Amino acid sequence: RWTADLWKKGLADWQQDGDRIKRLRAAVDMAIYTPGSNAGLPISVLKSFDAPSDAVLNDGDAFRDRIMSAVSGLLALLKIDADPINSREHILLSNILSNAWKEKRNLSVASLIQAIQVPPFEKIGFLDLETFYPSKDRLQLSMQLNNLLASPGFEAWMQGEALNIENLLMTKQGKPRISILSIAHLSESERMFFVTVLLNEVLAWVRSQSGTSSLRAILYMDEVFGYFPPTANPPSKTPMLTLLKQARAYGLGVVLSTQNPVDLDYKGLSNTGTWFIGRLQTERDKARVLDGLESASGSAGSQFQRQKMEAILSDLGSRVFLLHNVHEDAPVVFHTRWALSFLRGPLTRTQIKTLMDPRKNVSTETTAGTTTTAPAITTSTEQDLSQPPLIPPDIKQRIFTSSTLLPQGSRLVYRPGIIGLAKVRYADAKSKVDLWQDVALLTTITGALPETLWEDATPISPGNLDYDTEPAAQAQFAEVDSVLTRKTQYTTWEKELKTYLYQERPLNLWYSADPKLYSDPNENxxxxxxxxxxxxxxxxxxxxxxxxxxxxxxxxxxxxxxxxxxxxxxxxxxxxxxxxxxxxxxxxxxxxxxxxxxxxxxxxxxxxxxxxxxxxxxxxxxxxxxxxxxxxxxxxxxxxxxxxxxxxxxxxxxxxxxxxxxLEIEEYPVRPRKSDLMVNEVAFVWLPWSVDATGISQPLYRLGGE
CATH class of the missing domain: 1.10.287 (Helix Hairpins)
Incomplete structure (x- = not known):
């Protein structure tokens, strides 16, 4: 009661009241995410190995930075202190990611482990692979990554919605969102890994936006100590520095705070235009901050009066701050107002769980974007074969790569499916859309063939397709319906796929009459x-x-x-x-x-x-x-x-x-012309499943939605 009265009086002294807090709560959605834990809303970081956008792929510097940060973050999680220039681990993983991403292929942790053992190249630089990194040593690295993947704690990193910046900024309905990413429960290596992944995702999102002078969003990091040091080069530093240099031009403000002003890269912070400085405890702190302010003022072309600034900093009292804007003529000293929120201090995991439990069941309904999908778990009753059924050679045959390790005590069974790949051109003068889009549809055959093969198919991302050349050893195979072995049936399915794409697969855009605007393709x-x-x-x-x-x-x-x-x-x-x-x-x-x-x-x-x-x-x-x-x-x-x-x-x-x-918007479908449809292939596909001793089966492959 005493605390409530104190806060009420404090707010009243600054002409604030509870109504303002209510307006804030009504205007925004608030969420607490806990990567690597289910205390808050879980969030998956596996998307960090997905191929970046075309904008990044076509920008050499951005592409190299993305690879370097992703690899450095992963190796930091493995507690491997890797130098991007001299480390074999870093160079190998960088080449694996570069090879996959240039082909626009996404990598899961499981496929990355396989690629370490059998890389898709034979040379690194001028040296052959075995000389540069022998297979015995590569096996040891893959075992380290596999042990991490198999550890009980890492399972939490693969749960929850995918790390998606648009999801963190707004709900599906477009309501602004305040997303708090709590990492206090993580170890130092885990924090570095997550912060690096997050900053790279933010940077990729920034580069997908158009330039603007208006503020779109703010990235606020409480305590940047350790992530932006003056001499060391942790994996988080490169994307952070890039954001400080470029983000504001795209509408993203970056706010960094610290209580350790000495151990910061002030040369990097010279890109910062606005500084809020409180009372400094030591002369060393003061000297470092003055150096940073002087560097920032020099970069902005403004004068800096060091002695005057030093005198002001020396006189700052409790809750009194100095505002230094490099674009203004003089600094401003101000007293902070009473905080609208009760300064409770760091939340425990139990408190976070109490706050977030009510919304865990609906979190996926309030987020934008797509989620990772997989077929449902089923009970296996069929008799499986030790040898694959004969598929005629004139029928294309594919084998999906397992993205998940086979559980102990389970057997690997390949089940049949049909996959259709096509290219569709969408052209429309009003929306100024003209693009070719790759389409992939997968139908899993678990019994009788469905009456409508393509209507019941699952749309998948072509970038997620990963095939093996041979089935895994010791694997078994489900029986195959004779219809699947007839070449004429595949010709029929090709025609049906073309008809389905023409009639049922328009490119759905969004349209606003005022202001007049059409959405971009794939813009939710x-x-x-x-x-x-x-x-x-x-x-x-x-x-x-x-x-x-x-x-x-x-x-x-x-x-x-x-x-x-x-x-x-x-x-x-x-x-x-x-x-x-x-x-x-x-x-x-x-x-x-x-x-x-x-x-x-x-x-x-x-x-x-x-x-x-x-x-x-x-x-x-x-x-x-x-x-x-x-x-x-x-x-x-x-x-x-x-x-x-x-x-x-x-x-x-x-x-x-x-x-x-x-805002009033409506759907605007863009339908393809028949002449703009190309079916690349309709193929038979083997899908890997695990079946335990009780007959419960679950897929070993995971497909991202379109």
Whole structure:
């Protein structure tokens, strides 16, 4: 009760109340994610090995940075201190990722383990693979990664929704989201791994956005110590430095905080434009911060007064901060207001669990984007064969790679399926869309053939397709329906696939009439609403700037009039003061002469008395002039206040909040032409499943949705 009263009084002293907190809670969705733990909302980091976007693939520097950070983060998790230049582990993994990503193939941890043992290349540089990294040593590295994958603690890293920046920023309906990524429970190596993965995902998201002067989002990191050191080069440093240099141009603000100002790379922080500095404990801290401020000011081309800044920093008290903006002429010292939220301190895992448990069941319903899918677990009753059934050679045959290790005590069984691969062109003049899209559809055959093969098929990402050349040793095979061995049936399925794609597979875009805008291909509803909001915000910022320009001359005119009126008041008050003094002197002289015995009616005394009387009249006139000057000043001040109110009213209209979930949008389907459909193949596919002693079977492959 005492704490509640204290906070209520503190908020009231700063003209804040509980209603503002309610408005915040109503305006945003709040979520706490705990990677590597199920205390909060779990989040999977396996997406970090997915092939990056075309923009990154076509940017040599960005592509190399992405590979280096991903590999460095993984090796940090394995507690391998790897130098990107000299480490065999780093070079091998970098080449494996580069090879897969250039082919636009995604890698799971399991497929990465297999690629370490049998890399898809025979040379690294000019040396053959065995000379550079013998197979015995590669096996040891794959065992380290396998042990990590098999450890009970790592299972939590593979649970939850995929790490997706758009999901972290907004709900499926486009409502803004505050995502808190809690890593306090992780070890140092796990923290470094996750922070590196997160920063790379943020960087990839930033590079997919268009440039803007308006703020889209903020990345806030509480305690950057250890992730951005002055001399060492941990895997988190490169993406962090890139974000500091480039992110703001794309609408992302980066806010970093620390209580360890000495161990930071201030050369890197020179890209920071705004600094908030509290009381510093040691002279060493102060010297390092001053060096950083001086470097930042130099980069921005502004002057830096070191002695003055040092004096200000020395005088800072408790809860008093210095604001240094490299674009402003002078720093500002301010006192922090009472925090809206109760400063409870770090939350325990139990407290996080209490907060997040109610929403764990609905978290997947409130996020945007796609999730990783897999066939359902089933009970196996069929008799499996030790040899694969005969498939005619004129039928294309594929074998899916296992992405999950076979559980102990289970047997590997390949089950049949049909996969269809096609290319579809979507062209539309209104939306200015013209692209070819790869399509992959998979049907698993668990019994009788479905009546509608493609309507019941599962859409999969072509980038997730990974085939083996031979079935695994000791594997068994399910029986195959004779229909699947007829070549003519595949010809029929090819025609049906083309018809299905023409009739049932339009490219669904989103459309807004006001402002008129079409979504990009593969842009989901939440992302489109966010882009609409950003577009409207940019237009609003432009209108606000025009409004400021419109009123600037009127404000300047009235300011000049106020300045003139103030000068007139000062001048009239000065003249009145002088006249008043002269009047007192004249009257005093006359009285003094009379008191000294001079003739009261002498010519001199009469003249002095007349002058004194005249001065009294002039002083009264000057006093009246002061009143009139003040009235004129008050009139101008009133005009200024009225103009300010008029400006604020127009500004308030422009600054009305934009709620993306309330924007009216509709679906806009773009259908392909029959001439723009190409079926590449319809093939028989073997799908790996594990079957335990009780007959319970589950898939060993995992396919990302389109």
């Amino acid at each position: 509803e939440a992302a489109f609403r966010a882009r609409l909001k950003q577009l409207m915000r940019e237009e609003r910022d432009l209108q606000i700037e025009k409004l400021r320009t419109k009123y600037a001359s009127r404000f300047d005119t009235i300011k000049n009039r106020i300045r003139t009126a103030e000068e007139r008041v000062a001048r009239e008050e000065s003249q009145y003061s002088d006249k008043k003094l002269n009047t007192f002197l004249s009257i005093g002289t006359t009285l003094f002469g009379a008191l000294m015995g001079r003739k009261v009616a002498s010519a001199s005394n009469v003249q002095k008395a007349t002058t004194a009387a005249r001065n009294v009249g002039r002083a009264a006139k000057e006093h009246g002039d002061i009143g009139r000057a003040k009235e004129a000043l008050e009139i101008q001040q009133q005009k200024y206040a009225e103009l300010e109110e008029e400006f604020q009213q127009e500004l308030d209209k422009l600054e009305e909040p934009i709620h993306p979930e309330d």
